[in-house]
Amino acid sequence: MIHATLCYVVTEGKVLLIKKKKGIGAGKYNGPGGKIEENEPVDAAAIREIEEETGVTPLDMRHVGTLAFYNGQEEKPDWFVHVFLATKFSGEPVNTEEADPEWFEIAKIPYSNMHPDDRFWMPLMLEGKRFMGKFYFDKEMKNILKHELVTINETSIL
DSSP states (O other), X not given: OEEEEXXXXXXXXXXXXXXXXXXXTTTSEEOSEEEOOTTOOHHHHHHHHHHXXXXXXXXXXXXXXXXXXXXXXXXXXXXXXXXXXXXXXXXXXXXXXXXXXXXXXGGGOOGGGBOTTHHHHHHXXXXXXXXXXXXXXXXXXXXXXXXXXXXXXXXXXX
């Protein structure tokens, strides 16, 4: 199982997304994030990834959710992702080797050019809710076969 992070910066009615240049999701929009390195704290990984992919440093980052992704089987997830949210940041978004960052108004998030699970859980995050989700995909990781998504209270996670 691969452990990873996503970190979204939301301010003034906009969210910072990246258009991936390579790797999983190349050509699609997503939140900045990536794999957690061995012995790396989860929050440190989230900060490292958003800085590498956007040039922005989150200042008030908080853990808001977890997502488990299953690829064609139900025994154990292939990916386990920690989702973070920040409303304050330093720096300005810059294009990087991995991604092109872009601000989107919340009402204009390009869900049609994102991973199919995003449309289920991102609205919860943007409403300030904490969540846990499981998404079961086909073997090509293109279609959701089923999913489970719940909101949680403040003491349920981390």
